[in-house]
Amino acid sequence: MRTAPARRITALLLAAAFLAGCADEPADDGNPVPYTYLSSEYTPSGADYVDAVDQPSTVADEIHGHSSATERLDSEDKVFLRYRDDIVAISPFLTGSRIEVADYRTGHKRWKSHLRSWPDPDSASFRGGGPGSGK
16 A cells, blocks of 8 residues: 555656647637648748749648638639638648738738638627637
8 A cells, every 4th residue: 555645746747648638739729720730831032932843722631731721712722721710821822822920800801702701700790710709
């Protein structure tokens, strides 16, 4: 039979192991744009990124495969991915694609003609993008 101090030490070791394991997990901050992935996989071009080879639908599949978007919308030759507070727009560029990231309000205004089915951030009923925002 183990003594009380031995049980406490075991409990402390288990708690420390649990906390150490949790430290490796990314914080759940509600589906952010995968900026690190974009900058490591695609060529920076000013504020945007470029994939010199792949078409927009392929690039959108790659980005969504790395970090799932809340919504995806294919419109004409462009693809839009909706993340927590941002929109990733992928459009044809030379022989490949241009990848642009904009906050939801700015992106919605810019690409409004393509995003008619997404909530308008300027409407009275818009509740924001993140958990607890606008509620």
